[in-house]
Amino acid sequence: MGRLGLLSRIMLLLLGALSLLVLGIGAVDHWQRRQEGWRYDTPYPRIDQAANIMSLVAAAEDAQRPAILRAVSGETLRAEIGDAAPADAALIREPRIEARLRRITGAPADRIQAFTDADLLKRGVTPEDVARDGLRRPQGRLALATYRLPDGRVLVISAVKWHRSQMPWLLGQPVTRWVAVLGAAVAGLVLLGTRHELAPLRRLTEAVSRFDGRVPERVAAARGAPEIRRLALAVQGMQERIVGLISERSLLIGAISHDLKTYLTRLRLRAEGVPEPERRERLVEDLDAMTALIDAALGFARGTAVEVDRVPVDLADLVAVEVAEQAAQGVPICLHGEDVPDAMVAGDATALRRVVANLIGNAVKFGRSTVSVAVRRAGPVCEVVVEDDGPGIPEAERAAVFGPYYRIERSRSRQTGGTGLGLAIARQIAEAHGGGIVVEAASLGGARLVVTLPALA
Secondary structure, eight states: OTTOOHHHHHHHHHHHHHHHHHHHHHHHHHHHHHHTTOOOSSSOHHHHHHHHHHHHHHHSOTTTHHHHHHHHOSSSEEEEEESSOOOOTTEEEOHHHHHHHHHHHOOOGGGEEEEEEGGGBOTTOOHHHHHHSOOSSOOBOOOEEEEEOTTSOEEEEEEOSSOGGGSOEETTEEHHHHHHHHHHHHHHHHHHHHHHHHHHHHHHHHHHHHOOSSSOOOOOOSSSOHHHHHHHHHHHHHHHHHHHHHHHHHHHHHHHHHHHHHHHHHHHHHHHTOSOHHHHHHHHHHHHHHHHHHHHHHHHHTTGGGGOOOEEEEHHHHHHHHHHHHHHTTOOEEEEOTTOTTOEEEEOHHHHHHHHHHHHHHHHHHOSSOEEEEEEEETTEEEEEEEESSSOOOGGGTTGGGSTTOOOTTTSOGGGOOOSOHHHHHHHHHHHTTOEEEEEEOTTSSEEEEEEEEBOO
16 A cells, blocks of 8 residues: 555545445345345245246137236246247257156156256356366356246246346446446546646646745646645745755855965964964964865865856866866776766866865875776766775665765774865755766775766757
8 A cells, every 4th residue: 555646545535435335235135135025035936936936827728828927927937838948049958857856846858858957057168178078067047948848838937047137227237337337437537637637736736846945946836635735835835935945055154264264364363373383383283184174074074065057068088177177186086987078068167177176185185005996977977986995885874974074983093184074065965966976896996986877968
């Protein structure tokens, strides 16, 4: 049930209700038959009824027989008297039914014959089986029975395969047929109506999925159930409140950043005026570290991912520039795919370069001797792969490293520097561009980080 959608659940409830309706009609029909005196205490009611008709007609006078035939003929059995038994090649002798008729009527064996046909044979039995093997039990239902009267004429009793008394009828058709037709019609109408009523809910889901915190997505729910309209209004209000909160947060962070940097600048100027060189260097170093820490924290809190400006960016060119700067500093780094012609993405070049710089910087910092960077186009996405031969990232911690302030102490200790926010900010930027970052085991033995971004068509 957990995998069924709302529409499937409604249809399941509808089918259950229709099934209960059919069972209820069957129960009412059964009760009605009992009230009308139908006999259920014999396994072969038609055979016994045919035997009683034979006995009644045989004992009656000639003048009474036409009235008796009219009285006993109905929708279950038809009785008539003729000069000879009807010849029908499709009929099959049924000795066990004949034996029951003889036992009830007490008539000699040569006066009674009973027949069935291929449609009334039990499943798995063929006419050839009946002709070849002796029958130990009735293998078919009664189709026709004949009784030769003392005057030489033949009483023919034929069974009606389907008759009105077997089930309730309405307007000339069985009620069960009406239930099936109406049930299918109702199910189709419910399906169409439910799809129509769920359309505003689908549009609401799409609008919420597109909402990225920058601008409220318009939620149109002028039609639909009152609950869905109220839900749409609530979602619209929630989006507006979220956008307002993010805007206020950005203003607050900007004010804090401005004030902090003002005081840090003053402290740096004062520190540079310290006469002792050793003390001055230590103060300046601490202030620089504090500035870097504040910049990283504010960058993460500012929600870099929310401020993406969509313009075409050549990812291969952006990566090549960053790799060239690292190589110019003597870093052993190699690049694959710098000439990829279709590695174009839509986004903010500055933000994307920050992602690439962060990943390459980590690889340079923790790699032992080799760093490999690759750019490639893989169908509808572009990928940047950064590998190193360092200690790597344990599999159990590959998801946790993207959390803010998370550090793997064995290899990324405080002595190596870092605030624990680089990967968190990188993932934030990648997700804002509709992509993501994952950590894998590198072929070089260290860490392998893969950035995936939607490619421009």
